[in-house]
Amino acid sequence: MGSSRELSLDALPSLEWYTPNCPHKKYEYQARSLSIAMSAEDKLSDFLSKSRDWERRPTNIPGIFLLKLPSSRSRHASIAIEINPVDATGAVTKKRGIVIRSTLELDQFNSILADQKLIELARRIDKVNPKQKEESTTTGSDVFEI
Secondary structure, three states, X not given: OOOOOOOOHHHOOOHHHXXXXXXXXXXXXXXXXXXXXXXXXXXXXXHHHHOOOOOEEEEOOOOEEEEEEOOOOOOOOXXXXXXXXXXXXXXXXXXXXXXXXXXXXXXXXXXXXXXXXXXXXXXXXXXXXXXXXXXXXXXXXXXXXX
């Protein structure tokens, strides 16, 4: 037990080996989770520092994009989430989607979008509006894994 051997995160067991009753496996699982979270934060920091203003990068979730917002007089450059529906080819269907800058904004949008009156209004609009022809375009870029 007194071994000073260094543990590599690559040598840790996969998630399916995690056993809640086994204390050392719990710490190994937490270390692996921390490593994954840190690499995502590193990727986000890299995107913030190296991307162009208004650059949009797709994630591995269809319709969810990262968007670099430029700095202004009152705030620093930042990353936002853009929700923009995609077609069958993965191309966005709108020029600009819903831009979410914080968890608070996400919670507010979730509350609004979950309102049954909004859902009923959208259904009624679908019945009244003429049917639209869908266009498809293709774009290629790096996908950001979440």
